[in-house]
Amino acid sequence: MKLSHALSVLIIAWLTVIGHTQAVTLEVKTGNSTCIKAELSASFSITYNTSTSTKTAKFFLPDSSMVDASSSSCGTDSSSPWLVVVFGPGHALGLGFSTNGSLYSVANLTLQYNLSDTLIFPDAGSSDVVTVVSSSVGIWATMNTTYRCESPSNFSVGGGASVTFSGMRLEAYMPQNDLSATESVCTADQAITTAPPTTAAPTTTPVAPPSPPGTPERGTYSVNNINGSVCLLARMGLQLNVSYFSLSQNKTVTELVNLSPNETSVSGSCEPSSASLVLTQEQVTTLSLTFTLNSTSNRYHLSGITLLANWSDMTAPFWASNTSLDYLRSTLGRSYMCNAEQTLAVVPTFSLNTFRVQVQPFEVTTNQFATAEECQIDQTQMLIPIIVGAALAGLVLIVLIAYLIGRKRSHAGYQTI
Known part of the structure; x- marks a missing residue:
């Protein structure tokens, strides 16, 4: 009997894995019209507690997954579109969308998993249904185009859980019932597939590369809670360092672009353990910064940076995201400050240069920065003059x-007459 049960579980697990090798197709409709359509494969990695230790469950989105019609929606004037997929006993994956008129994005990625599912979570220490959420995951596309990303894209959703999408073709706010033939290709795919055109070289005079923009202007940005109080404060100069294929120069170029505070709109959100600052410049550049709080150590850090750029000289919208960063570390109840220029590496094709940064994403009171913790670079730069000064003073003392x-010895060598 035990052998039969174990064999049946093994067969189910084997069939499940076999069934996950193909992408699933998901649609959200209103009447006969499709507003969201996705073709994708997804895998999950979840760390959970047992009675004695921790384990990591790895599983796939099955072919039998279905759109939850009661939770999915095409959106209204007061609510956002949602694609919610249910599978297995109590598991669900949700993608919430937003748009600024020219671009649409996955604004929220939600994962619900049921620890009482012993096939996926053997020896789990509880039978809870857990829900984890991540905002600004970095899936962006131009309106009326299909977001395409064949490369695996991993997104952390907190709580030791992550989702990896691959073979993804997705469109929201659809004007027709099928995916658009025009595609917005993710950066990972561009790095693989983009190659210099094979057509004859243009006869026009090559365009000179833009001159360096200089030091960016320092802007002051804030995010408010629902009650209107400031929950995140930032004052800094920001410069984007982006590599992309240039249409005018017919080659891959690296461009420095400053964010101008006067041309930048601010949005974001504040949660107990995470906060985000989203800066949009002229509707063609969107930079998202995500801060995470470790409630155990009472320390926070910049954990995620996402950039979407749709510049006129690009072959396709540029997207880059990294949600596993560890920059701008400070203590809860204090602000982070760094006057020195820093380069925050995000992905090989994008880094963020920061100038004269002061930021506080948690526990902002009276709309003012709390006492600042200075970065190591500033402390080192202050220490160097002190060390040099002390060394010079010591040298002067030794010479004296x-x-x-x-002089004393020279006087001792003479006799008074």
Whole structure:
């Protein structure tokens, strides 16, 4: 009997894995019209507690997954579109969308998993249904185009859980019932597939690369809670360092672009353990910064940076995201400050240069920065002049002592007549 049960579980698990090798197709409709359509494969990695230790469950989105019609929606004037997929006993994956008129994005990625599912979570220490959420995951596309990303894209959703999408073709706010033939290709795919055009070289004079923009202007940005109080404060200069294929120069170029505070709109959100600052410049550049709080150590850090750029000289919208960063570390109840220029590496094709940064994403009171913790670079730069000064003072003292000793000896060599 035990052998039969174990064999049946093994067969189910084997069939499940076999069934996960193909992408699933998901649609959200209103009447006969499709507003969201996705073709994708997804895998999950979840760390959970047992009675004695921790384990990591790895499983796939099955072919039998279905759109939850009661939770999915095409959206209204007061609510956002949602694609919610249910599978297995109590598991669900949700994608919430937003748009600024020219671009649409996955604004929220939600994962619900049921620890009482012993096939996926053997020896789980509880039978809870857990829900984890991540905002600004970095899936962006131009309106009326299909977001395409064949490369695996991993997104952390907190609580030791992550989702990896691959073979993804997705469109929201659809004007027709099928995916658009025009595609917005993710950066990972561009790095693989983008190659210089094979057509004849243009006869026009090559466009000179833009001159360096200089030091960016320092802007002050804030995010408010629902009650209107400031929950995140930031004052800094920001410069984007982006590599992309240039249409005018017919090659891959690296461009420095400053964010101008006067041309930038601010949005974001504040949660107990995470906060985000979203900066949008002229509707063609969107930079998202995500901060995470470790409630155990009472320390926070910049954990995620996402950039979407749709510049006129690009072959396709540029997207880059990294949600596993560890920058701008400070203590809860204090602000982070760094006057020195820093380069925050995000992905090989994108880094963020920061200038004169002061930021506080948690526990902002009276709309003012709390006492600042200075970065190591500033402390080192302050320490160097002190060390040099002390060394010079010591050298002067040694020379003076040597002079006095030499003078005393020279006097001792003469006799008074």
